[in-house]
Structure formats: structure tokens, C-alpha cells
Amino acid sequence: MVETQIVERxxxxxxVIEVMKKVPRHLFVPEDIMDDAYDDRALPIGHGQTxxxxxxxxxxxxxxxxxxxxxxxxxxxxxxxQAAVLAEIVSEVHTIERIQPLAEEAKKKFEKLGYKNIKVxxxxxTEGLPEEAPFDRIIIxxxxxxxxxxxxxxxxxxxxxxAPVGKRYSQYMLKAEKKGDKLEKHYLxxxxxVPLIGKYGxxxx
Ligand code: SAH
Numbered sequence: 178m179v180e181t182q183i184v185e186r187x188x189x190x191x192x193v194i195e196v197m198k199k200v201p202r203h204l205f206v207p208e209d210i211m212d213d214a215y216d217d218r219a220l221p222i223g224h225g226q227t228x229x230x231x232x233x234x235x236x237x238x239x240x241x242x243x244x245x246x247x248x249x250x251x252x253x254x255x256x257x258x259q260a261a262v263l264a265e266i267v268s269e270v271h272t273i274e275r276i277q278p279l280a281e282e283a284k285k286k287f288e289k290l291g292y293k294n295i296k297v298x299x300x301x302x303t304e305g306l307p308e309e310a311p312f313d314r315i316i317i318x319x320x321x322x323x324x325x326x327x328x329x330x331x332x333x334x335x336x337x338x339x340a341p342v343g344k345r346y347s348q349y350m351l352k353a354e355k356k357g358d359k360l361e362k363h364y365l366x367x368x369x370x371v372p373l374i375g376k377y378g379x380x381x382x
Pocket of ligand 1 (some may be wrong): 229
């Protein structure tokens with residue numbers, strides 16, 4: 178998976194490559210599709226949600242430009258895989274999921290695998306986590322019409338936010354750096370994520 182899907186597509190950050198080799202992706206997918214865990218695609222995890230394609234997880238992690246001492250906020254825990262990848266690199270991961278059973282499943286996995294630096298919250302992540310702000314990095318792993326304002330406010334000066342931004346069913350990967358009260362935005366590749374549902378996201382269908 179790492180050689181053909183990640184390194185060959187241009188991921189260069191050594192730490193990201195190492196971590197993608199280390200985190201057991203098969204333990205984050207439903208048991209009946211465990212054999213597909215290392216396939217080059219997103220997979221269903223129940224409740225209409227998905228675990229992202231391995232390359233996309235690696236890309237978003239690389240775009241965050243992590244050094245290791247960061248406090249990171251993730252919106253959209255899902256399977257917990259992206260949070261585990263982050264937790265291998267940084268000091269603190271706070272991850273928010275709106276679907277309680279997914280959050281609970283992920284929490285169990287973190288305990289079983291010994292991740293002590295991940296905290297899971299069940300709420301609308303578009304409002305962020307003001308009580309833990311500011312964050313050095315923010316990653317949104319669901320499609321958003323724009324960067325929710327609370328998240329921009331909760332990002333540290335000079336911090337980076339990575340998110341799929343655009344329409345409900347098609348987006349561009351956005352990397353944005355906070356400069357004063359502005360975000361310096363760079364749009365990268367086209368992507369397709371499940372929608373971010375909440376006050377500053379999309380309405381439930
Ligand atoms: N990072 C995940 C991928 C998650 S898919 C992984 O590694 O598996 C996107 C997730 O975002 C879904 O689980 C969905 O329920 C969640 N989500 C959507 N809107 C949300 C919101 N407003 N707050 C928190 N989570 C949200």
C-alpha cells in the first residue's frame with residue numbers, strides 16, 4: 178500500500194511514510210471487509226460514512242506540515258484511522274464526531290491500541306472546541322462549503338488547516354495558513370468526501 182499508493186504518488190514526508198506503514202488500517206474497518214483494508218479506495222464504515230482512501234490520509238497528514246509537538250483538532254473521527262495516524266506524530270489529538278456509535282467504536286480502538294493522546298468528543302464539530310483552543314493544526318475530514326468561522330478563530334496564528342472545500346458531492350482539497358485574521362488559501366486536487374453536517378456545514382438531507 179505504502180509504496181504503490183503513497184510514495185509513488187509523491188508523498189515525501191518520511192514521518193508520514195513511516196506512520197502509514199505502522200498504523201494497522203485493517204483494525205479500523207468493519208470486520209467483514211477487513212480483506213479490503215489496504216485497497217486503493219475509501220471504504221464504508223457504517224452509518225453512511227467512509228474511511229478515506231489511504232493516499233488521501235497520507236496527503237492530508239503531509240499538508241499539515243507536522244513537527245511533532247502540535248495540538249491538533251480533527252473534525253470527523255469516523256473510523257478513527259486518521260486520528261491514529263496523527264497521534265503517532267503529534268503530542269495531542271482532539272477529534273470530534275457527530276455520530277455517537279462511530280465515536281464510541283473509535284474510542285474503543287484507541288484504548289485497545291494504546292493511544293493515550295487522543296480525546297474523542299461527540300458534538301457538532303463545525304463549532305469546534307473552544308475550551309481547548311487554540312490549535313496548531315485543524316483537519317476537517319468531511320466536505321465543507323467553506324471553513325467554518327469558529328474553526329478559523331480557534332486556529333493559532335501561523336497555524337494550518339486542511340479540508341475538502343466545495344460542493345456537497347465534489348470538492349477541492351484546501352490547505353490554508355492563518356495570517357492575522359485572514360486565511361491564505363491554496364486549492365490542490367479534486368476530491369469527494371461525505372458531507373460535513375452541522376451549523377456551519379450542510380443541512381442533513
Ligand atoms: N477521518 C475519518 C473519515 C471520516 S468520514 C477516518 O479516518 O475514518 C467523515 C466523518 O465526519 C463521518 O464519520 C461523519 O459522521 C463526520 N461528521 C460529519 N459532520 C460532522 C460534524 N459536524 N461534526 C463532527 N463530525 C462530523
